[in-house]
Amino acid sequence: MTMLIEAERLSKTYTLRKKTSRLKRERTTVEAVRDLNLAVPEGELLGYIGPNGAGKSTSIKMFTGILSPSGGRLRVAGLEPIRDRKQLARRIGVVFGQRTTLWWDLPLRDSFALLHRMYAIPDARFRENLARYVDLLDLGPLLDTPVRQLSLGQRMRGDLTAALLHDPSVLYLDEPTIGLDVTSKMVVRDFLAELNRERGTTIVLTTHDLDDIERLCRRVVVIDHGTVAYDGDLAALRARVAADRTLVVDLVAPGPAIDVPGTVVTRLDGRRQWLAFPVETNAAALIATIASRYGLVDVSIREPDIEDVVRQLYCR
Structure with a gap:
């Protein structure tokens, strides 16, 4: 099995200088990444998750050659990201949900044409890839629209196409569905x-969207x-x-907290109540029980937020 990403005892340390007086500054060392070991094989669809400040973005920046590691060994697609940055750029694609790699005032078509030249993509391959992604992502009607006029969802589809035109071996996605x-x-x-x-x-x-992980990823790494x-x-x-799920219940009329064994009402707002229940509980049976005892109008289930899952992992 070919490994696309190999990190062994990878670390990244920052030195922060904080002003403590008019003439004095205090140095603080921060370990953003510490002894990180990770192996990602070719063809993997990996969920890389964790709370804010966990080191996800820092490690991704090292994987892409943006940051230089402070220690450890790192190879991506057989290359050392910092030393072989130019070669690596042709092997990777990157999409950040809050930023765009497209040219703001140019039509989408012109952004793709510029990337065609920047990556020196063979003409035939560029035309084939562009046609494929335009079709899959329904970008045809948007090709002559300036990027600044695109909605967030349209721009994200454009960014995905831009990141894939040169056939990268690995695609890094940072919050691609945010907003x-x-x-x-x-x-x-x-x-x-x-x-x-x-x-x-x-x-x-x-x-941070657990639905993204559930629908896409076969493997999860929590950092x-x-x-x-x-x-x-x-x-x-x-x-x-074993983080609890939440049942959001809308009743016909406001009333006292719902009393059903195995649940805890965590919030009550008029006709709406929030009930926490264990993940192993049969949700359908629980909803049926509530419906038989209370005037039920609507109900929805919320899975544990990834922040809660990770937080509980560390509180055990």
């Missing part, structure tokens, strides 16, 4: 699943305090942490 509506999220998720399945593109997905805290599948992680 998108339900329909746009579905389009992006379906596209990524097909990209991984049909072309075998290795994808490293960083997100916290700069090191790997968990490496396995999502179901095993949930079983290990």
